[in-house]
Amino acid sequence: FEFGTLAPKVFILEIYLLFIPILGRVIATFLCSGEKEVDLAVQSAKAAFKIWRKKSGMERSRILLEAARIIRERKDEIATVETINNGKSVFEARLDIDTSWQCLEYYAGLAASMGGEHVQLPGGSFGYTRREPLGVCVGIGAWNYPFQIASWKSAPALACGNAMVFKPSPFTPVSTLLLAEIYTEAGVPPGLFNVVQGGAATGQFLCQHRDVAKVSFTGSVPTGKKIMELASKGVKPVTLELGGKSPLIIFSDCDIENAVRGAMMANFLTQGEVCCNGTRVFVQREILDKFTEEVVKQTKKIKIGDPLEEDTRMGPLINRSHLQHVLGFIEQAKNEGAKVLCGGDLCVPEDPKLKDGYYMTPCVLGNCKDGMTCVKEEIFGPVMSILSFDTEAEVLERANDTNFGLAAGVFTRDIQRAHRVVAELQAGVCYINNYNVSPVELPFGGYKMSGFGRENGRVTIEYYSQLKTICVEMGDVESVF
Numbered sequence: 001f002e003f004g005t006l007a008p009k010v011f012i013l014e015i016y017l018l019f020i021p022i023l024g025r026v027i028a029t030f031l032c033s034g035e036k037e038v039d040l041a042v043q044s045a046k047a048a049f050k051i052w053r054k055k056s057g058m059e060r061s062r063i064l065l066e067a068a069r070i071i072r073e074r075k076d077e078i079a080t081v082e083t084i085n086n087g088k089s090v091f092e093a094r095l096d097i098d099t100s101w102q103c104l105e106y107y108a109g110l111a112a113s114m115g116g117e118h119v120q121l122p123g124g125s126f127g128y129t130r131r132e133p134l135g136v137c138v139g140i141g142a143w144n145y146p147f148q149i150a151s152w153k154s155a156p157a158l159a160c161g162n163a164m165v166f167k168p169s170p171f172t173p174v175s176t177l178l179l180a181e182i183y184t185e186a187g188v189p190p191g192l193f194n195v196v197q198g199g200a201a202t203g204q205f206l207c208q209h210r211d212v213a214k215v216s217f218t219g220s221v222p223t224g225k226k227i228m229e230l231a232s233k234g235v236k237p238v239t240l241e242l243g244g245k246s247p248l249i250i251f252s253d254c255d256i257e258n259a260v261r262g263a264m265m266a267n268f269l270t271q272g273e274v275c276c277n278g279t280r281v282f283v284q285r286e287i288l289d290k291f292t293e294e295v296v297k298q299t300k301k302i303k304i305g306d307p308l309e310e311d312t313r314m315g316p317l318i319n320r321s322h323l324q325h326v327l328g329f330i331e332q333a334k335n336e337g338a339k340v341l342c343g344g345d346l347c348v349p350e351d352p353k354l355k356d357g358y359y360m361t362p363c364v365l366g367n368c369k370d371g372m373t374c375v376k377e378e379i380f381g382p383v384m385s386i387l388s389f390d391t392e393a394e395v396l397e398r399a400n401d402t403n404f405g406l407a408a409g410v411f412t413r414d415i416q417r418a419h420r421v422v423a424e425l426q427a428g429v430c431y432i433n434n435y436n437v438s439p440v441e442l443p444f445g446g447y448k449m450s451g452f453g454r455e456n457g458r459v460t461i462e463y464y465s466q467l468k469t470i471c472v473e474m475g476d477v478e479s480v481f
């Protein structure tokens with residue numbers, strides 16, 4: 001078998017095989033954390049929390065800034081590990097590492113200014129609020145942005161004075177360990193950021209642990225529902241960053257070159273394994289042929305191969321079963337009447353050492369209709385579906401006709417239309433004349449079944465802290481008794 005448990009029923013013996021997608025070979029095996037290890041991690045985080053919560057915002061800020069500096073210094077090394085683990089091109093992995101240290105810097109900047117308000121009450125009495133940390137927070141990550149996800153969760157958590165136990169996906173267990181090493185080197189108390197390895201069972205132990213105050217999850221909708229259910233038993237708040245099937249709307253008055261570039265960004269980063277990808281590309285009929293021709297031309301030019309090479313822009317998918325899953329969607333699309341305009345095949349790169357890797361050619365599907373499976377379901381691979389439309393009202397109706405609501409995009413030169421359209425789109429993140437950029441200053445997260453809560457931006461402070469109200473009496477107690 002490709003990946004999985006050797007002894008699924010005897011949890012203590014659960015062993016994972018770590019495949020390297022570039023070569024399709026096992027490079028390591030590891031044991032999962034069981035209930036006992038999860039408890040040890042939570043207890044050590046709890047001890048560290050007692051020290052960390054007492055530090056001033058400025059003290060926490062200094063340590064986060066130092067961690068950000070070390071990440072910058074070790075950027076190439078971390079990006080290489082990320083590429084080996086995930087398969088994304090090293091060029092792209094470096095961009096992920098940039099958004100990671102930027103996130104630490106951003107929350108370091110906010111750490112010292114977290115505060116409450118003072119409220120004057122009658123008779124000289126007053127009240128005030130304090131923003132306090134939650135305690136031990138759990139982070140559970142997906143495999144597509146391992147280091148970035150761990151950074152986007154831990155930076156605000158730590159800035160607010162919490163501890164975090166993080167579980168990466170068992171497909172990409174390594175780079176988060178580098179983050180833990182970096183936090184330690186930067187000076188966080190031992191145990192403040194703990195990493196446990198494992199799959200669903202380990203994740204469940206974490207969500208159920210009585211000393212865990214919050215769960216922040218990034219992954220699929222089905223797992224998100226399970227996590228919410230588990231957390232509800234302990235009345236723990238959750239942040240859910242889930243999947244999507246986002247619309248990208250290209251109006252005929254757009255700058256076509258930019259729209260084509262935007263569509264490529266919206267579909268082919270990280271082999272298309274991106275939650276917020278704009279995979280339903282609605283193109284206004286007048287420019288459908290021109291746009292499609294150019295997108296196909298650019299897609300055929302993407303260099304696929306060893307992602308560690310500087311000029312590669314698309315590496316292998318995460319594992320064989322996912323590759324087959326993605327190819328299955330393309331087969332089904334053909335059966336349902338879509339036309340493969342390019343790609344969609346298994347790809348064996350020329351370099352013989354890559355022959356067992358999980359490569360495919362990026363695919364553009366034409367003649368797509370709203371009811372097709374490729375248009376309705378998250379494929380999580382390099383597959384763009386092109387649909388045509390005529391009017392603004394019609395495209396809005398169709399774009400919103402989905403249970404997902406993570407992201408959306410619009411390309412137009414008409415500034416009024418751009419704002420009118422994004423105001424109607426049911427999505428947590430909307431792009432105008434760009435796609436898939438991620439400034440850490442802006443909140444990121446979904447509507448509808450794509451989840452709730454946010455990462456990044458000032459608002460995330462609220463998801464990693466709680467508000468205490470203090471009411472101060474300056475006079476005598478007026479009892480009703």
Ligand SMILES: NC(=O)c1ccc[n+]([C@@H]2O[C@H](COP(=O)([O-])OP(=O)(O)OC[C@H]3O[C@@H](n4cnc5c(N)ncnc54)[C@H](O)[C@@H]3O)[C@@H](O)[C@H]2O)c1
Nearest residue numbers: 141142143168169199200203204219220223241242243275
């Ligand atoms: N919205 C976002 O920010 C965002 C970002 C990246 C990925 N995603 C989504 O993630 C999905 C792909 O990632 P994936 O395949 O790793 O998702 P997944 O749901 O299979 O797994 C995500 C994580 O949850 C853990 N897990 C699985 N079952 C669990 C359970 N019952 N209890 C606790 N933990 C459990 C996994 O081990 C893994 O660490 C896609 O749907 C994608 O859209 C969303």
Ligand SMILES: C[N+](C)(C)CCCC=O
Nearest residue numbers: 145274275276436437438
């Ligand atoms: C950095 N991106 C491209 C916006 C992706 C964020 C995480 C989604 O999978």
